[in-house]
Amino acid sequence: MSISPANRISATCLCTIVLAWAAGSTLCAQPPAREERAAGSDRPSAGSDEKSDVKPFDEVITKDAVTKPGLFLTHQIGDKLFYEIIPTRFGQDMLWVTQIAQTQAGFSYAGMPVGDRVVRWELRGEKVLLRDVKYAIRANTADAIKLAVEATSIAPIIKVFPVKAWGKDKSAVIDVTSLFTGDVTEFSPQRQINASGLDTSRTFLEEVKAFPTNLETKVLATFRLGGGPSGEGASPRERGAPRRDPTQSAVTLLLHHSMLLLPAQPMTPRVYDPRVGFFTVGFEEYGDISNHQVEDVRFITRWRLEKQDPGADVSEPKQPIVFYVGREVPEKWKEYVRKGIEAWQPAFETAGFKNAIIGKLAPGVHEDPSWDAEDARISSIRWLPSTTENAFGPHVHDPRSGEILEADVRMYHNVMKLARDWYFVQASPSDPRAQKLPLPDEVMGEVLTYIVAHEVGHSLGFPHNMKASAAYTVENLRSADFTRQFGVEASIMDYGRFNYVAQPGDNAALIPIVGPYDHFAV
Numbered sequence: 001m002s003i004s005p006a007n008r009i010s011a012t013c014l015c016t017i018v019l020a021w022a023a024g025s026t027l028c029a030q031p032p033a034r035e036e037r038a039a040g041s042d043r044p045s046a047g048s049d050e051k052s053d054v055k056p057f058d059e060v061i062t063k064d065a066v067t068k069p070g071l072f073l074t075h076q077i078g079d080k081l082f083y084e085i086i087p088t089r090f091g092q093d094m095l096w097v098t099q100i101a102q103t104q105a106g107f108s109y110a111g112m113p114v115g116d117r118v119v120r121w122e123l124r125g126e127k128v129l130l131r132d133v134k135y136a137i138r139a140n141t142a143d144a145i146k147l148a149v150e151a152t153s154i155a156p157i158i159k160v161f162p163v164k165a166w167g168k169d170k171s172a173v174i175d176v177t178s179l180f181t182g183d184v185t186e187f188s189p190q191r192q193i194n195a196s197g198l199d200t201s202r203t204f205l206e207e208v209k210a211f212p213t214n215l216e217t218k219v220l221a222t223f224r225l226g227g228g229p230s231g232e233g234a235s236p237r238e239r240g241a242p243r244r245d246p247t248q249s250a251v252t253l254l255l256h257h258s259m260l261l262l263p264a265q266p267m268t269p270r271v272y273d274p275r276v277g278f279f280t281v282g283f284e285e286y287g288d289i290s291n292h293q294v295e296d297v298r299f300i301t302r303w304r305l306e307k308q309d310p311g312a313d314v315s316e317p318k319q320p321i322v323f324y325v326g327r328e329v330p331e332k333w334k335e336y337v338r339k340g341i342e343a344w345q346p347a348f349e350t351a352g353f354k355n356a357i358i359g360k361l362a363p364g365v366h367e368d369p370s371w372d373a374e375d376a377r378i379s380s381i382r383w384l385p386s387t388t389e390n391a392f393g394p395h396v397h398d399p400r401s402g403e404i405l406e407a408d409v410r411m412y413h414n415v416m417k418l419a420r421d422w423y424f425v426q427a428s429p430s431d432p433r434a435q436k437l438p439l440p441d442e443v444m445g446e447v448l449t450y451i452v453a454h455e456v457g458h459s460l461g462f463p464h465n466m467k468a469s470a471a472y473t474v475e476n477l478r479s480a481d482f483t484r485q486f487g488v489e490a491s492i493m494d495y496g497r498f499n500y501v502a503q504p505g506d507n508a509a510l511i512p513i514v515g516p517y518d519h520f521a522v
Helices: 145-151 177-181 331-342 345-350 415-427 441-459 480-486 516-521
Strands: 066-068 073-077 080-085 094-102 113-124 127-133 157-166 172-175 195-198 204-210 214-225 250-261 280-285 295-300 321-325 357-361 379-384 395-397 404-412
Touching: 066 204, 073 204, 080 177, 157 177, 177 204, 177 214, 321 331, 331 357, 331 379, 331 441, 345 516, 379 441, 404 441, 415 441
Parallel strands: 321 357, 321 379, 379 404
Antiparallel strands: 066 073, 073 080, 080 172, 094 113, 094 250, 113 127, 127 157, 157 172, 195 214, 204 214, 214 250, 280 295, 395 404
16 A cells, blocks of 8 residues: 555655546558559659668568558568558657566566657658657747747657558558567666666567557567676665576566557646645646746646536546456455445545446456556556565556556555554454454455555555544544544545554444545545
């Protein structure tokens, strides 16, 4: 429950990078007949003074290609991967999310984030550029200052790809194999695992999936070790992780790359008000010159919810927030984890949304082989094999607006140990079920539901509330009626504890719930 104020990105229990992904794109057409696609009339002119290296389509995308339609057409030929990009996809903002899908003991954990960034594909003659788009400075105005901001906001070029062939309707075919099997710093987990670099001879494309608004690519990547002392420090080895094999010269990981088309119309942003706690995305605004200084603006990070019936006081959303209970969550805890997700439903009803957040069990491998927790469209609760006594709830958001697109709560295995010890020490005088160890599954399940609800709160955009546990009096905390209605702290996002103020016989509630402040914040 982000029990200790650590963990990446937000220096608290984590969450700044987090989302309801709002899709909205057109499925690329099935590849037309090969002889049609090779027609030279569709090729842009290369210029008379320069010899073109572009080949006929059929010479590049041969009959051996495995073609999948989606955000881009993908063509796999042996160990090579080609993208075929239609003209309308150039210049569109896309979010690239990299995660560690599989690893080995001592080198991070499966499901851990590597990073995310906005990218844009750009056609330049017979080359395609992949650019890194930044939103750190802005000028939301038509004033001349916008020219200055644009001149200071050039998008770095991550990689350049020569056009190998032209497809139908001037689509550009490029070989992107090296983007995944080469050493590209922007998408590398090198720092997380303390490696010195990628060994391309031991790196392979593993899987490619194409969907209407996203592409999913898995890479079996081998990194040379030697970036620092093996097994020492927080960077080379996470606290609580198994120690590494000191004789090992390299580490092999399965990396998952998601590229997701961002909404054509960004969500209407909401400016942060410090009186209510939210994670935020910040930037410098140069467009307002009335204050004679640069304005530091922060948008809150939040999910996009829209009512099916705008006129109703309470309506189901057009697109609910869905969290899946990961396949690796122990079977006996899955239903309690689902309850932790849906513990936020009453708060959303206060805001006018029924069934706004839903917990689902992840489909089994045989039920849906294509389901993947690393898919940028899927939010989930992951279970990590670690002795670390913690959990955290990050999210991925659209930096243009703060819209949360996807989130994955990570539960370290030994958070159960911490919860058991706390509940036994703090609540056992008032709960006869907890007066001997091991605690019954029913008790541990109730405690786990609370922890999950706290972490899901982070993935909804809420940081720690460090005041809510001081909002109630001793009389409140000893009242059965009060605590069952309002909980044992005003916000489940506080670093709260179990109700050790209550005395045996009070029959007061002992475990925090989504409280009055949380209803107000939602």
